[in-house]
Amino acid sequence: MRISSRGTLNRKPAGQPDSGFTLLEIVIVVSVLALFVGLAVPRLPDMAGTRIHRNARKISMALQLARSRAISLRRYYRVEVDLNQGSLSASYFGPEGTYIPDDEIRRTTLFDATILDVVNASDGKVLEGTGWVRISPRGFIEPAHIHIADQRERVLTIAPYAASGRVQIHEGYVDLSVK
Numbered sequence: 001m002r003i004s005s006r007g008t009l010n011r012k013p014a015g016q017p018d019s020g021f022t023l024l025e026i027v028i029v030v031s032v033l034a035l036f037v038g039l040a041v042p043r044l045p046d047m048a049g050t051r052i053h054r055n056a057r058k059i060s061m062a063l064q065l066a067r068s069r070a071i072s073l074r075r076y077y078r079v080e081v082d083l084n085q086g087s088l089s090a091s092y093f094g095p096e097g098t099y100i101p102d103d104e105i106r107r108t109t110l111f112d113a114t115i116l117d118v119v120n121a122s123d124g125k126v127l128e129g130t131g132w133v134r135i136s137p138r139g140f141i142e143p144a145h146i147h148i149a150d151q152r153e154r155v156l157t158i159a160p161y162a163a164s165g166r167v168q169i170h171e172g173y174v175d176l177s178v179k
Contacts (some may be wrong), residue, residue, distance in 0.1 A: 052150040055113040066090040066156040067165040077135040120144035
């Protein structure tokens with residue numbers, strides 16, 4: 001049984017067509033692929049837009065979790081919004097008359113977004129330092145709005161409803177008095 005003979009490795013048998021692609025065929029295939037990629041890329045979701053919405057959902061979940069804890073533990077809660085660090089934490093009103101950090105609710109830090117301000121009914125608009133959203137033991141949330149923005153200056157408003165505790169996210173800057 002002969003595997004190969006000298007000098008016949010690169011020879012093709014007679015009557016067999018050439019194998020491989022011509023330069024023209026490769027150029028056509030690459031052009032078609034480039035066309036498809038050019039059409040598909042602009043339709044991909046805006047990653048920065050999804051990041052700011054992800055941060056808004058983080059704030060929404062922190063508010064809803066604090067409301068659930070306030071109801072279940074029958075305590076006054078507040079969500080503390082640190083505008084300087086871009087983070088949220090929750091604490092409850094303890095027997096000593098001070099707010100005690102709730103270790104069950106993790107500190108939430110925003111990435112790729114900044115907190116512009118916190119507007120609530122009792123303190124008004126807080127532009128620096130710490131703003132609060134207060135929650136009663138029955139689950140009523142103080143009327144408040146939290147405004148966040150990203151690097152492209154897109155703004156979202158996070159607005160919890162007082163009685164239901166449902167949190168809605170609005171595009172743009174929504175003033176508390178308009179609601």
